[in-house]
Amino acid sequence: MRRFRAMLAGLREVLDPAIDEGRGVGAFNVICLEHAEALIWGAETARLPVILQVSENAVLYHRSLEPILTATVALARNADIPAVVHLDHVTDVDLVRAGVTLGATSVMFDGSRRPYDENVAITADVVRHCHKHGIQVEAELGEVGGKDGVHAVTARTKPDEAVTFVNDTGVDALAVAVGSSHAQVERTTTLDLELAAQLAAVVDVPLVLHGSSGVPDAELVRAVQAGLTKINIGTHLNVTLTRSVRDTLAGQPRLVDPRKYLGPARDKVADEAARLLTLLAGSA
DSSP: OOOOOOEEEOHHHHHHHHHHHTOOEEEEEOSSHHHHHHHHHHHHHHTOOEEEEEEHHHHHHHTOSHHHHHHHHHHHHTOSSEEEEEEEEEOOHHHHHHHHHHTOSEEEEOOTTSOHHHHHHHHHHHHHHHHHTTOEEEEESSOOBTGGGOOOTTOOOOHHHHHHHHHHHOOSEEEEOSSOBTTOOSOOOOOOHHHHHHHHHHOOSOEEEOOGGGSOHHHHHHHHHHTEEEEEEOHHHHHHHHHHHHHHHHHOTTOOOHHHHHHHHHHHHHHHHHHHHHHHTTOO
16 A cells, blocks of 8 residues: 655645545544544544545534634644645635634635625635645535535536636635535435546546535445545534444433543544545545
8 A cells, every 4th residue: 555644734735646546535524523533543544645624614613713623733733644634615714814824734715605706706815815825725616515505416517617717716626516415314326427527627626526425435436436536525424423422322321421422433433434535545
């Protein structure tokens, strides 16, 4: 297996080698400290790079960016595999600036709800600011289904618009709509892999699949083969964590020490993260 240099990594530092080698890279959501620990441990077990994502919604949950982002950066810095700390689905430019100051190594700026021209202009401004600080930017052209009730999985990214958007904004990675949807708890989604291949052939930055929790293993493998590189998985790991907590508490109804139910749940997430990273890398 390839040996990776351990580091707090930038987005393209892990995505570019993956493209060259035909691998996918797992990008997983961090909601609490146990998530971040589990994802690092899983990546270390798999001996593969990982992307740790702190979303704007997670920041709202914690009522502050600094504690959750700083803790995630600290864990990533001490990992013995490359780990990216990524701000995800950020709509607030001030939050982008704060994240850059606090040590995030990449940002996904989400201007997809804005009119196209406004999305391009504000995304380009974010890119200029982040590039000045050595931070790379992912963006989204149009909305992927399922995010806070937006349009359905029928959304599709047009290749010509994708090329223009990347050229006009200077983004380093592009999230595309090819049939996935956020917050899916059943893994039954079939992707438009023909479109994914068309996008990969004309867009000169790594492509990102959001809403991958609803996509079964075999389809994820085909998605990577079609040219999707950064694979975002959040809800599926939340299902793994929550199922473990429920099982532990059901078997021990008098249990009150959170370490006794969060610890096993963290281990389950680590195991599943390792499995998914290995699957996406084509090593399963």
